[in-house]
Amino acid sequence: MSLPRSPAVFLIILWLFFAATPAALADVTAGDVIDKSNWEKAQGLMPDPILEWLKRGDFSMEVVDLTYEPGDYVTPEVKKSLEANKGKYDVDANGLMIEKATGKLPKFIEGIPFPEIDPNDPNAASKLMYNKTYYSYALGNNNYPFSVRWVGRKSGLEREVICDYKNYPLDGAPGAREEDNSEKVERMQLILVLAPFDIKGTNIMSWRYLDDRQDSTNSYVPAIRRVRRMSPSNRSDSFVGSDICIDDAWLFDGKTMSMDWKFVGEREALVAFLSPDPQPLEITKNGVWRTIKGTKEPAYGYQDKTWQGAPWMPTNLVWTKRLMYVIQATPKDPYYNYGMQEIWLDAKMPLMVGWKIIHDRAGNYWKMGWETYAGHQGSEEGQKAIVGHTLMGIDDRTNHASLLRLGGGDYHVTYFDDFDRNDFTLAGFQRFCK
DSSP, X not given: OOOOSOHHHHHHHXXXXXXXXOOOOOOOOTTOEEOTTSGGGXXXXXXXXXXXXXXXXXXXXXBOOOSSOGGGOOOHHHXXXXXXXXXXXXXXXTSOEEETTTSSOOSOOBSOSOSOOOTTOTTHHHHHHHHHXXXXXXXXXXXXXEXXXXXXXXXXXXXXXXXXXXXXXXXXXXXXXXXXXXXXXXXXXXXXXEESTTTTTOEEEEEEESSSOOOEEEEEETTTTEEEEEOGGGGGSBXXXXXXXXXXXXXXXXXXXXXXXXXXXXEEEEEEESOSSOEEEEEOTTSOEEEOTTOOOOOBGGGOTTOOXXXXXXXXXXXXXXXXXXXXXXXXXXXXXXXXXXXXXXXXXXXXXXXEEEEOTTSOEEEEEEEEEEEEEOSSTTOEXXXXXXXXXXXXXXXXXXXXXXXXXXBOOEESOOOOGGGGSHHHHHHHOO
């Protein structure tokens, strides 16, 4: 295969390497509105649990064509890596990423580590997930203010928790190559609960390592006024009582080597976007990219008294047909709460996971993870990013959901932010724990 000059074209060809047979598809075109009266049009274009929601009238879909291609929204480092990283890395028998030439841990990775993936490679699925992870690192330090809302089918909105998330990658991020990383840290993470008062100060700090060490996670619980060490399996525990866990961020934020991966195949699917058009993105004087006030906000059924569907379902999203790759993740840790997870990963944009079907440890269907995305674009060339706007965990057993909303209102999602690294040490973390 020769390398096309256009990065966008190369991304498309890269992901089309996976030559599985797509499922038979319904005839869906832009302008269609699909609901319980014509749900058959969506048959074969979404996971079965989602189709069941559509059949019983939980939501409807407005089908559109996007005015942009999300696969084009990559950083310069990612574009360069599409040629520079060809054949450079591999995955060992334990699922750890290594240099192909030496068999050792890479010193530093820029961009996408696996520009070409053989569909017959037993590590194809884990390589896809490494690409997803390192695409997010290419956006530098990130700050994601977010809220989590509890919604019941009968009770509607029950509770809202306001939080902040800070991500500090030490691999894959522009500028991180020059930082000291003698401890072989892949990324550092802070999750801070800001409100309501009864759980304010419930904070989590996590370090992920480049080698085979498990995540190091510390939490502060105001009720006992102590920092305690958490087990790696705690990342699959309910986050402050919600229907989602820490590893559900971006629908999978666990350590790649913590799972056994399997590539299942490819299929087209209807997935949700905030808008068919890119939303505004601005750059500050300090070089920080950020979303701006005035970005379209998702609306939910519980906010509309006339809404007849599920109260947690978004009511103003748009849907478009995308090529997806279906992969499966089975946890190696016997104490991990989830069983097999089926992940639907966008074929042209490594960051985007449309759906996650979650099974329990006995293999029975449990709940769905669902994330919607938006493209953001600034006035200068290069100011582009894909941002997740709504993440939902919907538990079909309890008829309950938790909605995670990134940014919004006066809260900005930022990239290439300027963080104090000391905040991610134990001493710095304790300053947030009051």
